Each structure stands twice: as structure tokens, then as C-alpha cells.
Amino acid sequence: MSKFIRLIAATLLTAAAASSHAGYTHTTQGVSFTYEGVDANTFTLRIQNALDATGNWATATHLGYLGFKGLGNLNAVTAVNVNVTPAPGSSILWTYVHGELTGAGCNSNANSNSICLDATPDLLLTNDLLFTIDLLGNGVDISNATAPLLKASFTVWQDATRNKPAGYTTAGSLLEQTLAPTAVDNGRLPEPASLALACLALAGATAARRRIRG
Missing domain, CATH: 2.60.40 (Immunoglobulin-like)
Structure with missing residues (x-):
């Protein structure tokens, strides 16, 4: 697994954990x-x-x-x-x-x-x-x-x-x-705000990777 994929996975897991409360x-x-x-x-x-x-x-x-x-x-x-x-x-x-x-x-x-x-x-x-x-x-x-x-x-x-x-x-x-x-x-579903942050992180990481390749 590339560093890029590991970064995204870690971001999503962190967002899900932070938003999940015991209900x-x-x-x-x-x-x-x-x-x-x-x-x-x-x-x-x-x-x-x-x-x-x-x-x-x-x-x-x-x-x-x-x-x-x-x-x-x-x-x-x-x-x-x-x-x-x-x-x-x-x-x-x-x-x-x-x-x-x-x-x-x-x-x-x-x-x-x-x-x-x-x-x-x-x-x-x-x-x-x-x-x-x-x-x-x-x-x-x-x-x-x-x-x-x-x-x-x-x-x-x-x-x-x-x-x-x-x-x-x-x-x-x-x-x-x-x-x-x-x-x-x-289901440990993340809240909308956490999902939004995760998506922003994904977009930022993707843009950074493209700049490196370019």
C-alpha cells in the first residue's frame, strides 16, 4: 500500500473514530x-x-x-x-x-x-x-x-x-x-462534518500528489 493510500485510510479512520459516540x-x-x-x-x-x-x-x-x-x-x-x-x-x-x-x-x-x-x-x-x-x-x-x-x-x-x-x-x-x-x-458511521473533513483531506492529498508528479 502506497504512502498516499495509507494517509487517506488513516484520515478516514480518525474521522470515524472521532465522530462515533456510544449510543x-x-x-x-x-x-x-x-x-x-x-x-x-x-x-x-x-x-x-x-x-x-x-x-x-x-x-x-x-x-x-x-x-x-x-x-x-x-x-x-x-x-x-x-x-x-x-x-x-x-x-x-x-x-x-x-x-x-x-x-x-x-x-x-x-x-x-x-x-x-x-x-x-x-x-x-x-x-x-x-x-x-x-x-x-x-x-x-x-x-x-x-x-x-x-x-x-x-x-x-x-x-x-x-x-x-x-x-x-x-x-x-x-x-x-x-x-x-x-x-x-x-456501524460506527461518521457524522457529516467528519466526512466533509475527510473529503477535504482526500482532495488536498490528491492535489499534492499531482503537483509532485507534475
């Missing part, structure tokens, strides 16, 4: 959940179509809890920052514990290697919620997560108050699911 997804009862790793401490979770949920989630109006496991050394987490897009109409306080999410809420367990997040008050659902979650602490590294397990608990509020009313209940079953790799992650 995992699951759809159930009409609701889609998509996890994507961002860096060693940060990931995103996208929840879509929650207001159009079917089955025993059909009455859900809010999200009360999220739980995560299988991301890496979560026992090292000392703080969690949660950002939600679109921003909630009212302030949401997110607290976390080392432990599992159960039907009764967050169950503290310091050795569980899992994280449970509690929204206070519960987060009002929309059909497209994007969570950006930063896990802080020495030794935290989620970049090699290969089988993220997601738990989620939806709730029903019978009125529009920002305090849990008398009619507050859990909506249907607790989600507990190991997410599957997305098609993009399986």
Missing part, C-alpha cells in the same frame, strides 16, 4: 429512550413521545425518578449535575443516592455501583426531553460503558399544582431495561 436505545409502550456517551464523565438521555405513551404509561404526566447502572465505576461519584432541555417551567431539584431505583423510589446502597436520581418536584413531561448528566468524582469513567441499564418511574398528577396532590400516583410499571446499541453505533 444505546430502547422503545417500549410508545416511549423511546436513547443514551449517548459524551465523555468520561458525561452522557445524555433522550426521552421521546412520553405524552403519547401507551399501555400502563398512558396516564403519565410527570417523571419522578431515573436510575442508571452498568456505566462504569459509579461508586466513585460524589456529585451529579442534571440539565434538562427544554428547561422546566419551574425549578427542579435533582438529588442522587448510590443505590437502586425501586417501585418505592431511591433505595440507598453504597456498594450497588448504581445511581438513582430523584426530581423534586416531579418533572412535567413533554414529547422530547433531553437530559445532560455530569457525574463528578475522582475515578469516574463511563467512556467504556457497553451495557447501560436504565430505570425510570413515571407519575400521574391529577391537577396542575406544583405540589404532589392527593391524587398523585405512580404511573404503571417501573422501567428496568438494558439498552441496546443503536444502528449508528453498531
Whole structure:
């Protein structure tokens, strides 16, 4: 293989690797959940179509809890920052514990290697919620997560108050699911911007080779 071909191959491989993030997804009862790793401490979770949920989630109006496991050394987490897009109409306080999410809420367990997040008050659902979650602490590294397990608990509020009313209940079953790799992650498809850079590199290398020959 010539130096020219090796250069192009290396450029394309670098672009593909740089653009590929770990993506995992699951759809159930009409609701889609998509996890994507961002860096060693940060990931995103996208929840879509929650207001159009079917089955025993059909009455859900809010999200009360999220739980995560299988991301890496979560026992090292000392703080969690949660950002939600679109921003909630009212302030949401997110607290976390080392432990599992159960039907009764967050169950503290310091050795569980899992994280449970509690929204206070519960987060009002929309059909497209994007969570950006930063896990802080020495030794935290989620970049090699290969089988993220997601738990989620939806709730029903019978009125529009920002305090849990008398009619507050859990909506249907607790989600507990190991997410599957997305098609993009399986194929390691580079993003359009990375492909454009690779094409520019190819064009530049071709032009340089022609000048040398000329």
C-alpha cells in the first residue's frame, strides 16, 4: 500500500473514530429512550413521545425518578449535575443516592455501583426531553460503558399544582431495561462534518500528489 493510500485510510479512520459516540436505545409502550456517551464523565438521555405513551404509561404526566447502572465505576461519584432541555417551567431539584431505583423510589446502597436520581418536584413531561448528566468524582469513567441499564418511574398528577396532590400516583410499571446499541453505533458511521473533513483531506492529498508528479 502506497504512502498516499495509507494517509487517506488513516484520515478516514480518525474521522470515524472521532465522530462515533456510544449510543444505546430502547422503545417500549410508545416511549423511546436513547443514551449517548459524551465523555468520561458525561452522557445524555433522550426521552421521546412520553405524552403519547401507551399501555400502563398512558396516564403519565410527570417523571419522578431515573436510575442508571452498568456505566462504569459509579461508586466513585460524589456529585451529579442534571440539565434538562427544554428547561422546566419551574425549578427542579435533582438529588442522587448510590443505590437502586425501586417501585418505592431511591433505595440507598453504597456498594450497588448504581445511581438513582430523584426530581423534586416531579418533572412535567413533554414529547422530547433531553437530559445532560455530569457525574463528578475522582475515578469516574463511563467512556467504556457497553451495557447501560436504565430505570425510570413515571407519575400521574391529577391537577396542575406544583405540589404532589392527593391524587398523585405512580404511573404503571417501573422501567428496568438494558439498552441496546443503536444502528449508528453498531456501524460506527461518521457524522457529516467528519466526512466533509475527510473529503477535504482526500482532495488536498490528491492535489499534492499531482503537483509532485507534475
